[in-house]
Every structure is written in structure tokens, then in C-alpha cells.
Amino acid sequence: MTDGYTRMTRNRVGIGLAAAVLVLGAPALALAQEAAAAAPAPTVNGADTAWMLVAAALVLLMTPALAFFYGGLVRSKNALNTMMMSFISLGFVGVIWALVGYSLAFTPGNNWIGDTSRFFLRGVDMELPTGISTALIPHTLFMCYQGTFCIITAALISGAIVERMRFSAYVLFITLWAVVVYSPVAHWVWGGGWLAKMGALDFAGGTVVHVNAAVAAVVAVLCVGPRRDAKTAALMPHNVPFVLLGAGLLWFGWFGFNAGSAVAANGSAALAFTTTMLAPAGTLVVWTLLDAFRQKKATAVGAATAIVVGLVAITPAAGHVSPMNGLLLGMIAAVPSYLALVIRAKTSFDDSLDVLAAHGVGGTVGALLTGVFAQKSLNGLADGLLYGNPGQLGIQAIAVGAAIVYSGVATFILLKLVGMIFPLRATPEAESEGLDQTAHGEEAYVHSGGSTQMG
């Protein structure tokens, strides 16, 4: 039942196998191997399916959560436009995923990209996703679960270019980005590509999702340019309660993101759930102390940011590290992202909502620390530096480096191509009036006095 593509953590590991054997009625664990050999072909597991149905819905909720997180951080004249940049991904990226993205990521293909055999979801049925995963859930559900990841990854990029990118150009960009950048990188790590074969550990997408999106965000800032008033205006969050609401819902959804990445209702999922609870808690504590030390006050936007940073950092490590190491990882991750935020604020680099500091720095730190804290006794795959396998740290660094280079170059080319079809920037007038009214014909906070209904 295993094939060449099951090394990655999204697939069931030893714990899952043993559980499956028990379900099949093997009398003792000692006989597990023989029993497995003799067992009939695996079938869809009800418990796994029930959990993954919930997990997929949880991850889908993260995109609206992101809309609130980002939407609260911008000025009120751009609130709807910013929130729409996340919401629209549910549509355009969701569709392109079903049409071509899933196939390019999750079919055997070659080392670099999948093939076209699952275009238009051909053969994605209620049976097991055999050949691409050993998960004991229906192929349809496996595809949906993976799709929710693609949707939020594309939406993450928007934080870098809010309040000035033209909406049409943005929509075309993220739709193509999902196919050209996300699908191949997901294939490398989870679809049996070269990073999978090399043994890179990425439990739930630290490299595929966070480093990948952050690099695209940096390139987008360079291609789109800073807001015209980035240096002069007070770019204050218009609704901090939205930011806190978004961060809270992201944490909630992230349990599906990380614990769901075990693709089974098993011990690995419970471990990932635990570290997903503890790591952001650790980040929040350290961040609050840094805030209090530096500016004598514990800020709410800081707390929301800390939670996201902790979640990002634990993502690649979630099911690979012990609970206490997960907590420690979260605490460590606070420092580099905090410094990155402080430094970024002093430059003219207008990564408006700090995608680089939160997802790029947090994702890289998490990916590298996975190579430090990983334990084979927990993940059944590989140890990290602390457990006698320093080579894992190198493999982790290669995975991050590859994502940076590929995402950087491909995103740049893509934005230049999109720029030939739609100007990347909104007009100066629209930027100053606000994109809610100019791009969407709506306002977030309507004052209806004096308005009249037409026709």
C-alpha cells in the first residue's frame, strides 16, 4: 500500500499504519507487520474521513479570517478592497485548483511538476487517493483539503500590496500564481517531487505556504511599488477589533491546517494539534514582553501579530516535534519576526501588512527549527540536529532556499506578464479616494443620508 511518494508528512506515517491494522482486527501489535501483509486492500476509514471533513472546513475558514486580519489593518477607505482580495481567492483560486492546479500538484508527474491526468478532476472519486497518498479518505476530500491550502496561500500575498494594487490585475495574478508557483512547489514537497525524495520535513506547509507566499509578496512590493503616501500619511489600522477577530479565527482554522495535515484521526494529528496550541501561546508571551520592554505597553495589534507568527513558525514542525519543543520553537520565533517588523517600519519598503516579517521570517525560522527539534520517535521519518541528525538542518535550508529562488523568479515573470494586460497599479486618483469606492462602488461604512435610489 505504500508507494514511492509516501515519505512526506501529509501522508500517514507509522502510527497511522498501526491504527489501521488494529481496526482491521489484528490481535497484537507484534503481529502487525504480518497482519498488514495479509490484510485486504485498504479502504476508506470513517474516523479519518470525519476528521478531515471538519479540518477542510476549518482551513477554508482561514481565508475569511485573513480578510478580517488584513481588513482591520488598513484605512477605512480600503477596507472592502482589502477584504475582497482574500475573499476573491475563494472563487478564482478555488476554480483554477479544480480545473488544473490539483492535477499539477498531486499527480506523480516528474520531480518538478505533476501531470495532466487529473485535469478537471478526472478520476477524483470517492475511493482512496491511491498512488499519491496513503491517506484513508476519499480522493474528493483529499482534493478539497489541499485546495483550501492553495486558496489561503494566494490570499496571503495580498497583505504586501494593499491600498494601491489594481483589483483586476491582482485577481489575474493570484489565479495564475496558484498554477505557476503554488502547484509546482506543493508537488516538490507533498506530491512526490524532489524535496520529498530528499527528505525535507514540512508538516503542514511552512515552506510551501508561508515562505512561498512571503517571497511572492516581496516581489509584488518591488513590482507594484509603495503607496504614494507611505512616507507621509498616518497609515493606521482602522479597526483593531477586526484584527483580533481575524487572528483568533486564524488560530481556530489553523488546527485544521496543522492537525489535519496528518490526514488521519491519529496520534500524529493530536501532536500537531498540541503544538499548534502551545507554540503561538509561547510567541504571544515573548512578544508581549518585547513590546512591554521596548515601548512600555502591550499592544493589541502586536498580540494579533504574535499569534500569526507563532502559527506560521509551528506549521512545518507541528507533527515532528514534542509539545515542549513546540512551545520553545514558538517562543524563539517571536524574536526574529519582531526585529524584522521594527526594521521594516524604518525603511521605505512598503510591505504594508508585513507579510515578509510574519510569514517569510516566521516560516523560515520554523522550517529551520524543524530540522533542529524533529524526533524520529514522534514522526517516524527523521531526527533533527538535537537528536543526532545535523544533516536534517541542511536539507531544511535547501528546501527553504529552493522555494525562495523559484517563487522569487516565477512571481517576478508572472507580474511582468500580468502588467502587460492590466496596469498593476490603481490610478493615483483611485488610490487617494480609496479603492472601496473606485474599484467596487461600495463603502465599508455607509452613510446613507442624502443618497437616493435610482431607477
Add this chain to the structure above:
Amino acid sequence: MKLIKSIVRPNRVDDVRQALEKMGVPGMTVTEVRGHGRQKGHTAIYRGKEYNVTLLPKVEVEVVVQDDLADAVIAAIVQAARTGEIGDGRVFVTHVEHSYNIRTGEKDA
């Protein structure tokens, strides 16, 4: 003394404030307001119904200055707030009889 009440575009407020500070005007009152002059608003569509939004967001800036400073302050406001398009706003000037400092109870100098 004169009360100078300016209705300006929201995105020009910072320029107006900077211009006033440069002239040494010590304080101001700023209010978010809605209204229209010759600018006729824009169309909004919610769930298929079209609306003509006639009252547009503006910002009202009020300052009180000595008579001899008034003309220069008005010129500075006009320069800072102007874009040349319809909807740049208005400046109203009225005479102020007295003013009192609430903390000290002092009548204006």
C-alpha cells in the same frame, strides 16, 4: 479675531494641517462631515439596486486667528487643499467676538 472654517477633501487634511503649523497657528478643530456643493456624488450598487450617493465625505478644519493673520492663513489653506477639480471645498470666514481659555478662565488677548 476671525474663525476660518474650511471644508476640504479628506486626503488634503494632512497638507492643510502642515501648512497651518508652518504658519504658527497654534491649534485647530477637525471634524469629519458629509455634504455637497457642485460635486454631485457617485453611484453605488448594493445587491442590484443603484444609488446616487450625493453627500460625500469631507473634513472640516476650524481655526481662530488674529485679524492681521487671516488673509495669509486663508491663502495657505487654499493652496494646500486645492487639486483643481470640482469638489475641492470651501473656506468660510466669520468674525469672533471673544474667546476664553477654559483652564485659566482668561479672556483672549
